[in-house]
Amino acid sequence: MSHPTGQVVTLRDVAAAAGVSVSTVSRALDDRLPGSKGATAERIRELAASLGYRRNAYASGLRRGATGTIGVLVPRLTDVVMAMLFESLERAAKAKGYFAVVATCGDDQADEQRATETLLDRNVDGLVLATARLDDVLTTSLRERQVPHVLALRSDRTSPSVLGDDETGGYLAVRHLLDLGHREIAMIMGPSFASSAVDRVAGARRAFTEAGLDLPESQIRSGSYSLEEGYRAGADLIDTVAPSAIFAANDNLAIGALRAAHERGLTPGSDISIVGYNDIPLASRLPVPLTSVHTPFDQIAGAAIDLLLSGDEPADGYVERIMPTLIPRASTAAPRRLS
Amino acid sequence: MSHPTGQVVTLRDVAAAAGVSVSTVSRALDDRLPGSKGATAERIRELAASLGYRRNAYASGLRRGATGTIGVLVPRLTDVVMAMLFESLERAAKAKGYFAVVATCGDDQADEQRATETLLDRNVDGLVLATARLDDVLTTSLRERQVPHVLALRSDRTSPSVLGDDETGGYLAVRHLLDLGHREIAMIMGPSFASSAVDRVAGARRAFTEAGLDLPESQIRSGSYSLEEGYRAGADLIDTVAPSAIFAANDNLAIGALRAAHERGLTPGSDISIVGYNDIPLASRLPVPLTSVHTPFDQIAGAAIDLLLSGDEPADGYVERIMPTLIPRASTAAPRRLS
């Protein structure tokens, strides 16, 4: 590459052109503190713009000790849920004058560790993690090292977190099925190390209990949040439990279950009801649109960035929960009458 | 945030601990040039590791004039195609010791411009763009400013590009349908500013011509690469042209068309055949698995990174094309006999 990071116009150039010193230019262009800055400042700013001056983020960051960059860690971006979260974080960060960089680390704890170091090496001012496990070790070390960080979507129950209210979401989903008249309800919960999965089950349980019913372990399948897992678990549940409805703790799982149902000749909505979670864009656009619990990613991301940049250190276990909404669609309906 | 970018251990600390000068340490830790570096070097490296030293990427980048960072620009990450490309680029970059940062810019040309400047402001050593238009203006300015860049997936026919062989892919898709016996084939092409869409149509045309057939404009719909577009176009084609098969230039479009077919009581595979493009993970896991043209993202990303880092400036119009493969699945079958 011929022309790597060769600075085009520097502060020196602007200073020379304006006939002032670099420090004056630096101050005139410093948009952090006061608003207006007198006449010369305005002149300098116009000059800088016309020369095409752009601040060198590295030099600036080196001196300031802060880089205006927020690191985001997600397991994968090919999971639309994570892509949506990142896009929301990117927007929220931008609105505050920050730039978001992302690293992916899969589900491996060692890779998570490595990816975090990589982000920290890039001098990020703080971290948003969507990878938290209930038994997380990484977050402990971040707290010890005093690295500013916020967990999003999933919590370890200790580091500051911004989550969807998963318990309520789980409750809403099952309550919806119960209201339709379903009694044989099974659940595909997702990975048991994720607070989102655990909390959604807890909410589901509450709905059952409230209706004087029970959610036996034999009707719950756990695993990852993948399509395959949904397919496997859905097939297994239909074959062994034959439920009239399935609540999947994630839209991917629900779509996998949809396929299992289809293979067995069951039509979603009429032969079997299926509820997903997150309301990814695809959910409403499937051949049979999927009932799902909508997660407000923009709100979660906004709150996460605010919390990260607020500067306060919240007490251990501090959590903000954003309320989800159930969106009923064609994949759920009253169960078939026994004939 | 209490403890922003406060360097923990610097070269000075390591130098002091080792009883040598900072430049000695800097050289011992410079993993760019020779391999082994004698005894003291080894000792220094161990010491640095035990002290937990991490090079400050900003200071290093400032001095070196290169930052080991590659900027990636995509329209959106919630499009799985773009997410797959980015994840592949991230891996390919990492394998070469680089870090990939991404920015999203939607389909707006002004936002594309802004996002590019943002990436350039972060001193990236080069850019990979998946946003190229046939009438692109941004790429022109990048060439003028001598910014090292490579286009991926889509080309402007001028800047160096690494693409799937879309013409061949389009040919394979239509050839497959023709071989099954289809004659009434319609096409949903995607955005006409994207070379991928245009080339896939060209390939499709070649297959038609070769079979002594024709692809009239009235059987082609263009628009975006979105699910909605697929739904709209699919519905319209079915209602007006009533084709026995549809080739969609993208899996999203195909899935949208699937919904339109379903709404009209048509079962994919038996009543209507549908082919997609890219073979996203979801394609094989739909209730009716989707026939699709597989795009090898890892190869494309690897070639793009290699080309970017090679340092040569390829001639205008230089393009590498990676061969796709057709994956037949249940969504395509021989047409219904006229009864």
Place this chain on the structure above:
DNA sequence: CTGTTAGCGCTTTCAC
């Protein structure tokens, strides 16, 4: 192979 010296581009005291 090692240390000294200078400086990447910017920000920030500190005087004026």
Place this chain on the structure above:
DNA sequence: GTGAAAGCGCTAACAG
């Protein structure tokens, strides 16, 4: 308000 000077942490000449 402005400028001179120092320095963020690191690397690259240049001598030795």
